[in-house]
Amino acid sequence: MQARDIAVNVPTVTVTDPVTKAVRVMVVGRLPGLIVVDGGMRPRMVLSGTQVLRLAVPGSYQEDPALARTIDETYADRFWQELGDLTVGDCLPHRPAKPVTVPLEATLLEVAALMTRLGSPLVAVVDGSGVLAGAITLERLLTSLAIAAPGD
Amino acid sequence: MQARDIAVNVPTVTVTDPVTKAVRVMVVGRLPGLIVVDGGMRPRMVLSGTQVLRLAVPGSYQEDPALARTIDETYADRFWQELGDLTVGDCLPHRPAKPVTVPLEATLLEVAALMTRLGSPLVAVVDGSGVLAGAITLERLLTSLAIAAPGD
Numbered sequence: 321m322q323a324r325d326i327a328v329n330v331p332t333v334t335v336t337d338p339v340t341k342a343v344r345v346m347v348v349g350r351l352p353g354l355i356v357v358d359g360g361m362r363p364r365m366v367l368s369g370t371q372v373l374r375l376a377v378p379g380s381y382q383e384d385p386a387l388a389r390t391i392d393e394t395y396a397d398r399f400w401q402e403l404g405d406l407t408v409g410d411c412l413p414h415r416p417a418k419p420v421t422v423p424l425e426a427t428l429l430e431v432a433a434l435m436t437r438l439g440s441p442l443v444a445v446v447d448g449s450g451v452l453a454g455a456i457t458l459e460r461l462l463t464s465l466a467i468a469a470p471g472d
Numbered sequence: 473m474q475a476r477d478i479a480v481n482v483p484t485v486t487v488t489d490p491v492t493k494a495v496r497v498m499v500v501g502r503l504p505g506l507i508v509v510d511g512g513m514r515p516r517m518v519l520s521g522t523q524v525l526r527l528a529v530p531g532s533y534q535e536d537p538a539l540a541r542t543i544d545e546t547y548a549d550r551f552w553q554e555l556g557d558l559t560v561g562d563c564l565p566h567r568p569a570k571p572v573t574v575p576l577e578a579t580l581l582e583v584a585a586l587m588t589r590l591g592s593p594l595v596a597v598v599d600g601s602g603v604l605a606g607a608i609t610l611e612r613l614l615t616s617l618a619i620a621a622p623g624d
Contacts, residue, residue: 321545343614346614347614352504352593368591368593369610370588370593371591373588373613376584377581377585377588381581381585382585382588384585385582385589388582389582391581393474395581396579396580397473397580397581397617397620399584427540427543427544427549428549429529429533429548429549429551430537430541430548432528432529432533432551433533433536433537435525436522436523436529436534437537438522439520441521458521458522459499459502459521461525462498462499462525466499468549
């Protein structure tokens, strides 16, 4: 099997979408991450689920567990209401990593090796022009490998 | 809300379980990772989904994309059949990281900050003796935060 055989369509976001929408798209789609595309549907970034969460957690709490512990429970339930109109682009790192992509003809072993190397449970599959053709989640990969193994 | 309010029961594995079982437990449970416990149900490690996949991908392919590309498609569909009787313990790093745990009374902000800092979509909730009391997935956290936000 090749990446093209197991890729599925997933909802995407752009840098101008609000962070709150990005979180909602991921949760409603039960996705392990999100693909951020440009206007030409080319992947700009592939974010893991915790990287999407990171967009929504104020930076000061991310690195300082002691500070997060000082916040009372009621506020701690609502921290992300402070996000307001912040967009995905506002919260991305200034020097984003290369997006996690594979070509249509990548094997499942190549997809698995890329996921483990980059710690990304989501991979974008792109055509020869770099346009998004689909996505492979970790769950989809593992299910496909189980089907490919007739003896198991 | 506190960690105890949103923690759920999840299946766990031990270091003596085969890697193939670990992958199956994660996929069947639709979990974003796995908690490896000791004989006293204390978390020894909390693995993200891609770290569980890493147990199953031969090390030589993990770091070398060019090598993975040389493997033909039929074999690439079946690489994990080579795992045989390898156990979780056989494949773990020799100096494992501290397990990703929070106490029962941690706030949702503390859980979110820990997930983003460590890149772990799964957190083990432990009681005062360090025994596993439940787990919080990223999806569970985000759903709970949405419920806690009455204005959204």
